[in-house]
Amino acid sequence: MQIITQRSHLNALPASPLKTHIQIRFDRLSPSGPHTTALTTSMLQPGVTIERMFKQVRNTVVERTNSAQVPWESSSLTGGDFYFKPGSTAAVSSTQASDQATDQGYELLFWQSVQNSSSPASFEAYLSQYPDGVFASLAKVKIDQLNSMDAKSTSDDAVGPTSIGLGKFRPGKFKPEILSATDECAQVTFNKMEASSDEINGRWEHPETRGRIKITRENKMIQVKWAGSTIISNRELVQISDKSLLIEVQLKHHFGTCSIAFKLSDVLI
Secondary structure, X not given: OEEEOOOOEEEEEOOOOOOHHHHHHHHHHOOOOHHHHHHHHHHOOOOOEHHHHHHHHHHHHHHHOOOOOOOEEEEOOOOOOOEOOOOOHXXXXXXXXXXXXXXXHHXXXXXXXXXXXXXXXXXXXXXXXXXXXXXXXXXHHHHHHHHHHHHHHHHOOOOOOEEOOOOOEOOEEEOOEEEEEOHHHHHOEEOOEEEOOOEEEEEEEEOOEEEEEEEEEEOOEEEEEEEEOOEEEEEEEEEEEOOEXXXXXXXXXXXXXXXXXXXXXXXXX
């Protein structure tokens, strides 16, 4: 089938160009050939654009021939939508609304698959697919945040201690309360940490690895050292709330980056 106007062109074949001569012969020998049947049926459906009609034909033929025959077309159609059998405005609007709902569903699935990623590339992939998407602005913010965090981590591969005004640690054993965690850090658990006046020592565990964590103070400076076989470096942010420590650690490990925030209650004198 060929449709040619002054500015538009469409060429539809019953199969790919390499197989077309075989499939055309089959369709001509049988007036009820799969492509002919699907084409004549779909052309009579009201309110279906020509692009959507050929997609329906292709899906029908592929299903009926068990993928042995795949219809093919090339086009340079311009202007408004073309219908072999125009339908009511309501029917056309319903088809367009259905297509829009499907596209939005795919976009939402894409976003949900990357929204918790710690890699800027994940959000760049979303923007490449949906540059004007519902979550485009949020994706750009996430990229800026992750690039900023990575730049700081690179510049301080072993970041210096955080300066805060505090007294000594309260000797004793303390159980960290995990406040939030991302990616691989979400699987981290703590054993009780033991504090002396100048340092706190403990262990952390992950289903696939484990290691030690050490929190030290010196001249009103505090430093967190997160050690393990998969850990490359860490960067900490420490805050004081009453007599408790709020610690957020950003980790760079062999599989990427993640962060974890936890609280040590009543650990300060």
